[in-house]
Amino acid sequence: MLPCLELETSPNPSAAVIWLHGLGADGNDFVPIVPELKLAGCPGIRFVFPSAPSMPVTVNSGYVMPAWYDIIGRNLMDQEDSVGIQKSAVSVVQLIEKEASRGIAYDKIVLAGFSQGCAMALHIGLRFPHKLAGIIALSGYLPLAITVNLEKHSANTNTPIFMAHGTYDPVVTLDRAQASEAMLEQMGYQVDWNEYPMEHSVHQEELMDISRFLEDVLAAQ
Numbered sequence: 001m002l003p004c005l006e007l008e009t010s011p012n013p014s015a016a017v018i019w020l021h022g023l024g025a026d027g028n029d030f031v032p033i034v035p036e037l038k039l040a041g042c043p044g045i046r047f048v049f050p051s052a053p054s055m056p057v058t059v060n061s062g063y064v065m066p067a068w069y070d071i072i073g074r075n076l077m078d079q080e081d082s083v084g085i086q087k088s089a090v091s092v093v094q095l096i097e098k099e100a101s102r103g104i105a106y107d108k109i110v111l112a113g114f115s116q117g118c119a120m121a122l123h124i125g126l127r128f129p130h131k132l133a134g135i136i137a138l139s140g141y142l143p144l145a146i147t148v149n150l151e152k153h154s155a156n157t158n159t160p161i162f163m164a165h166g167t168y169d170p171v172v173t174l175d176r177a178q179a180s181e182a183m184l185e186q187m188g189y190q191v192d193w194n195e196y197p198m199e200h201s202v203h204q205e206e207l208m209d210i211s212r213f214l215e216d217v218l219a220a221q
Contacts, residue, residue, distance in 0.1 A: 001094055001098070002050040002052070002091050002094070002095065003050065003051050004048050004049060004050045004051070005027045005031055005048075005049040006046060006047065006048055007031060007034050007046075007047045008044065008045070008046045008047070009034070009044050009045045009046075009047075010045075011044065012044060013044035013045050013104070014043045014044055014104065014108060015044065015045045015104060015108040015133070015218045016046045016099040016108065016109045016110070017045055017046075017109075017110045017136075018050070018092065018095050018099070018111055018112065019047060019048065019113065019114075019117070019136075020050065020052075020068065020092065020111075020117025021049070021066070021113075021114060021117050022114045022115030022117055022139075023057065023065065023066070023067050023068075023115060023116045024065045024066060025066060026066050027049035027050055027051040028049070029049075029114075030049060030114065031047075031049055033207060034047050036207050037210060037211045037214070038208065038211045039211060041215040041219070042215050042219070043218055045214070045218070046104070048095060048099070050095060051066060052066045052067055052068045053066065053067075054066050054067070055067050055070065056070070057070055057071055058070055058072050059071040059073065059074060067084075067116065068084070068085070068088040068116045068117065068120050069081040069084030069085045069087075069116070069120075070084050071116075075176075076141060076143075076176065077141075077145075077176075080143060080144055085123055085143055088120060089123060089127075092111075092120060092124055093124060096111075096124075096132075106130035106131055107131045107133050108133050109132050109133055110132065110133045110134045110136060110214065110217065111125045111132060111136070112135070112136035112137075112138070113137065113138065114138045114140065115139050115172060115200065116140065117140070118137045118138050118139060118140020119140045119142070120143075121135050121136065121140075122137050122140070122141075122142050122143070123142075123144060125156055125161075126151075126153070126156060126189075127151050127152060127153055129153050130155055131155045131156060131159065132156055132159050133159070133217045133218055134160045134161070134162065134213065134218075135159060135160070135162070136162045136164075137161060137162065137163045137164070138165075138202065138206070139165055139166060139169060139171075139177070139200055139202075140172055140177065140180075141172055141177055141179075142180035142184065145183055148183075148187065149187065152187070157188060157189070158190065159189075159190075160192065160216070160217055161190060162194070162210065162213040163177070163181050163184075163194065164193075164194040164195070164203075164206050164210075165177040165195055165196070166196055166197070166198035166200060166201065166203070167195050167196065167197055168197070168198065168199045169198075169200045171199075171200040174195070192213065
């Protein structure tokens with residue numbers, strides 16, 4: 001099981017958000033954003049922040065760092081590390097199943113991720129065999145796009161997807177993210193697309209939009 005940090009917004013939460021960090025970061029990276037999210041309209045949420053294992057990353061001269069998968073080339077789509085992506089997906093699915101075993105319904109679980117974590121959230125969420133509450137995809141892209149149509153699961157065809165990107169992002173360029181969004185739309189997914197005047201980071205307005213998204217998808221029924 002991946003090492004995780006957990007933060008609950010109230011005792012006995014009835015929802016969960018599993019938040020995947022970006023390349024070179026760890027589970028601590030997004031913990032500070034929880035108090036900044038306005039979650040009064042949401043049920044109690046358990047935020048789960050796993051840390052990826054460390055591995056050599058080709059694009060960074062083989063330097064060992066926390067990563068969900070290897071990155072071979074700068075354009076992200078050449079020679080994708082399908083083995084690494086699939087291996088990390090198994091580990092993240094274990095976290096989803098752990099939340100289910102703790103009494104959180106699958107349709108009250110949100111997968112969120114930034115950059116590499118965004119890629120993982122999209123990869124897993126579209127293939128997961130139970131309906132999830134939503135997917136939050138920040139400053140990233142759709143990996144292994146050529147196989148999505150073959151591997152996607154109908155359980156999450158109507159799962160809302162919040163995608164957000166910086167207009168000045170030099171790491172995952174805006175056009176790359178827009179191409180991923182267009183592909184998702186073409187496959188029939190409900191994508192809430194958002195752009196912010198930032199680079200490869202998080203914007204205050206973006207946090208407020210995430211808050212509204214969580215309130216929408218986790219609202220008590």
